Amino acid sequence: MSLNPEYLKEERNQAWRAELRSKTKNKERTLIERVKMPELAPAIRVKHQDREVNMGLELEQALKEATRCMDCVNPTCIEGCPVSINIPKFIKYIEKGDILQAAATLKETNALPAVCGRVCPQEKQCESKCFYVDKLDKPSVAIGHLERFAADYERNSGAANIPEIAKPNGIKVAAVGSGPASLAFAGDMVKYGYDVTVFEALHEIGGVLKYGIPEFRLPNSVVDFELENLRKMGVKFETNYIVGRTSSFDDLREEGYQGFFIASGAGLPRFMDIPGENSNGILSSNEYLTRVNLMGAAMDNKDTPVLKGKYVAVIGGGNTAMDSVRTALRLGAQRAMIIYRRSEAEMPARIEEVKHAKEEGVEFMTLCNPLEYFADAKGRVTGMKLNRMGLGEPDASGRRRPMPIEGSEFELDVDLVVVAVGVSPNPLVPSCLPDLKVTKWGTIVVDEDKMQSSISEMFAGGDIVRGGATVILAMGDGRRAAENMHHYLQSKLNN
Amino acid sequence: MNKIIEKTYFSDKVVQLVVENPLIAKSRKPGNFVILRVGEDGERFPLTIAGADPVRGTITLVVQIMGVSSSKLVALEPGDCITDLVGPLGKPTHIEKIGTVLAAGGGVGVAPLLPIVEAFKKAGNRVITVIAARNKDLIILENEIIKWSDEVIVMTDDGSYGRQGLVTAGMEEIIQREKIDECIVIGPAIMMKFASMLTKKYNIPTQASLNSIMVDGTGMCGACRVTVGGKTKFTCVDGPEFDAHQVDFDEMLMRLGGYIQEEKRATEIYSQKL
Numbered sequence: 119m120s121l122n123p124e125y126l127k128e129e130r131n132q133a134w135r136a137e138l139r140s141k142t143k144n145k146e147r148t149l150i151e152r153v154k155m156p157e158l159a160p161a162i163r164v165k166h167q168d169r170e171v172n173m174g175l176e177l178e179q180a181l182k183e184a185t186r187c188m189d190c191v192n193p194t195c196i197e198g199c200p201v202s203i204n205i206p207k208f209i210k211y212i213e214k215g216d217i218l219q220a221a222a223t224l225k226e227t228n229a230l231p232a233v234c235g236r237v238c239p240q241e242k243q244c245e246s247k248c249f250y251v252d253k254l255d256k257p258s259v260a261i262g263h264l265e266r267f268a269a270d271y272e273r274n275s276g277a278a279n280i281p282e283i284a285k286p287n288g289i290k291v292a293a294v295g296s297g298p299a300s301l302a303f304a305g306d307m308v309k310y311g312y313d314v315t316v317f318e319a320l321h322e323i324g325g326v327l328k329y330g331i332p333e334f335r336l337p338n339s340v341v342d343f344e345l346e347n348l349r350k351m352g353v354k355f356e357t358n359y360i361v362g363r364t365s366s367f368d369d370l371r372e373e374g375y376q377g378f379f380i381a382s383g384a385g386l387p388r389f390m391d392i393p394g395e396n397s398n399g400i401l402s403s404n405e406y407l408t409r410v411n412l413m414g415a416a417m418d419n420k421d422t423p424v425l426k427g428k429y430v431a432v433i434g435g436g437n438t439a440m441d442s443v444r445t446a447l448r449l450g451a452q453r454a455m456i457i458y459r460r461s462e463a464e465m466p467a468r469i470e471e472v473k474h475a476k477e478e479g480v481e482f483m484t485l486c487n488p489l490e491y492f493a494d495a496k497g498r499v500t501g502m503k504l505n506r507m508g509l510g511e512p513d514a515s516g517r518r519r520p521m522p523i524e525g526s527e528f529e530l531d532v533d534l535v536v537v538a539v540g541v542s543p544n545p546l547v548p549s550c551l552p553d554l555k556v557t558k559w560g561t562i563v564v565d566e567d568k569m570q571s572s573i574s575e576m577f578a579g580g581d582i583v584r585g586g587a588t589v590i591l592a593m594g595d596g597r598r599a600a601e602n603m604h605h606y607l608q609s610k611l612n613n
Numbered sequence: 614m615n616k617i618i619e620k621t622y623f624s625d626k627v628v629q630l631v632v633e634n635p636l637i638a639k640s641r642k643p644g645n646f647v648i649l650r651v652g653e654d655g656e657r658f659p660l661t662i663a664g665a666d667p668v669r670g671t672i673t674l675v676v677q678i679m680g681v682s683s684s685k686l687v688a689l690e691p692g693d694c695i696t697d698l699v700g701p702l703g704k705p706t707h708i709e710k711i712g713t714v715l716a717a718g719g720g721v722g723v724a725p726l727l728p729i730v731e732a733f734k735k736a737g738n739r740v741i742t743v744i745a746a747r748n749k750d751l752i753i754l755e756n757e758i759i760k761w762s763d764e765v766i767v768m769t770d771d772g773s774y775g776r777q778g779l780v781t782a783g784m785e786e787i788i789q790r791e792k793i794d795e796c797i798v799i800g801p802a803i804m805m806k807f808a809s810m811l812t813k814k815y816n817i818p819t820q821a822s823l824n825s826i827m828v829d830g831t832g833m834c835g836a837c838r839v840t841v842g843g844k845t846k847f848t849c850v851d852g853p854e855f856d857a858h859q860v861d862f863d864e865m866l867m868r869l870g871g872y873i874q875e876e877k878r879a880t881e882i883y884s885q886k887l
Contacts, residue, residue, distance in 0.1 A: 319831050321650055321657075321697040329833075358699040360831070364636045385833040389845060396838055396845060396864055398871035405834035413656060413828070421681050422656040422828075423875035497867035544832050545850060 235266025297325025362550030427534025719800025
């Protein structure tokens with residue numbers, strides 16, 4: 119979904135922006151060094167599961183960083199944003215010192231700015247398209263840090279702005295799942311005037327934002343605040359409700375729901391199917407993170423237990439693997455190891471996550487692949503066998519294919535293993551809809567532009583379509599689905 | 614929502630709860646389970662649905678006090694609400710007219726067995742049910758089982774009621790007497806293991822409903838994984854019923870003990886608080 123160039127131009131030509139541009143020469147702007155995110159010291163943060171590592175910019179830092187942005191005629195950064203935030207506009211509001219307006223600009227197109235400012239891989243999106251990177255070979259404007267700053271400023275000011283909402287049209291629509299795709303969908307649909315209900319299977323709203331991403335990266339209180347904003351906008355939430363099971367889609371149709379957005383996520387964790395993998399003490403990253411994040415298992419007053427390991431191996435190289443291994447450190451691991459079959463260059467995790475993990479003392483065992491696990495008489499894992507890998511020619515993913523090196527097997531003592539090698543789509547909801555077209559992997563087939571499924575009033579997005587992606591891509595899907603469901607329902611109404 | 618309407622003690626440790634939840638009462642099928650959470654600090658745990666009344670909008674759950682979570686659930690009184698209750702989960706039992714069905718329930722496993730017995734009977738099968746427990750006090754739902762069975766055998770380990778012996782003794786007697794087309798067993802893992810070994814010997818297709826450890830119950834965590842026919846399956850979305858002859862019960866028993874230390878510690882702390 120791209121923003122209308124005419125609108126962008128019009129906004130850019132506003133007097134206040136022209137004035138800001140003339141106030142500081144571009145030459146001066148480019149001489150400013152990119153801001154550094156203040157971080158909690160590694161020695162302190164590894165002791166706290168719930169203390170955020172990135173502490174956020176101070177006002178002075180944000181104003182200075184915002185000045186770096188040259189308010190380009192052709193803001194390519196926006197092309198890199200899956201939810202099409204008007205990036206120069208919000209940054210210029212920061213430079214102007216009107217932070218609340220900056221926050222309001224974010225909310226024009228993004229239901230969860232404080233979340234995105236923390237967990238988006240900006241370096242691969244908006245920031246990779248920044249003029250500084252593209253043309254000047256300098257570090258980009260810190261768009262993500264500024265986004266977080268504006269959203270946090272608004273939250274801390276207590277003056278939360280509620281976006282403008284169209285007159286209610288009385289048409290009921292349902293979002294299935296309450297992760298980022300659904301929340302983005304719900305935010306836009308409620309703005310169009312629909313009566314939106316978000317249905318969640320778990321007892322908490324937020325999906326992966328709650329069960330997956332740890333508090334040290336995304337505090338639950340930040341997510342709750344954004345959810346409260348959606349509530350104030352009129353979005354309704356139902357927990358403990360599995361659409362297709364608790365009630366059928368037909369039941370909901372009878373209750374008047376005319377459109378469905380299915381964003382039930384990539385629930386099913388993958389395992390490697392190697393000997394000993396079902397031993398106790400070997401668990402999926404989903405299980406490990408859910409116990410700690412959603413159920414609060416690290417806290418004494420919570421009933422849910424979590425196994426604590428002295429020697430913890432986390433298998434995988436993505437953000438979930440980093441979240442798991444850093445959680446293990448915070449729960450007292452003496453050795454917390456990342457085991458990844460490719461090299462660090464191929465790791466899908468954000469560079470920032472890898473950097474933070476290393477600072478905290480995580481060991482990176484790259485080019486290593488698990489072969490087998492060993493357990494004691496009670497079935498608890500005690501060790502594993504691995505082999506070393508070399509890199510061959512690029513494979514289908516464009517990354518160099520890891521190849522086992524013969525005779526390189528070795529053993530490692532471990533008492534907890536977290537498997538973070540990806541997820542498969544959750545079959546729970548699609549299995550209730552025999553007419554819904556799914557791929558052989560179980561992802562829902564949609565028209566990519568419209569996010570419309572083979573059942574015309576059903577749209578889908580996020581990991582149930584993509585099979586495993588990022589928060590922001592899911593949100594982009596949610597927005598696209600909302601726009602197209604809106605067109606679909608309106609044209610149906612007018613015919 | 615989730616208000617407890619009735620509470621009946623079957624014994625000191627086994628309690629039946631009738632819980633208000635009209636949506637699940639309408640949509641559940643025999644073999645389905647729910648996930649519950651009691652209190653904001655509570656853990657999520659599964660219970661198989663023992664019955665439902667769609668008109669009253671209630672479901673029936675039978676719980677045995679084992680640790681902290683079951684104790685917290687049993688501590689609730691009529692009028693109280695269960696904090697969270699979600700379902701129906703799991704694949705329902707495959708019910709069809711096949712001839713003679715031998716149903717075997719051990720301990721509280723008789724509760725989830727009841728709706729399956731009822732469904733097989735209503736589908737036109739001859740249903741013979743063996744219910745078993747350690748002693749007389751732990752035999753539950755006998756009259757309800759009798760209502761939907763052509764014949765019922767009660768077994769107790771100590772002989773305090775019915776016949777003395779294990780569930781398998783009662784089952785084998787029936788199997789030797791007449792042709793059984795299908796068997797369904799629900800109970801403690803160890804009971805299901807031996808029941809399964811027995812029916813394998815006689816080559817009778819057998820379903821077992823597994824009670825694995827779960828967190829979310831929706832396919833997300835994989836805590837409930839079990840090896841069936843050499844392949845890893847998730848009890849919550851692929852089960853809870855599986856071909857018993859293919860289930861690796863030894864691995865299942867091992868996995869059920871995965872949190873035994875944590876459970877013991879939590880139970881001690883909880884009982885000190887009371």
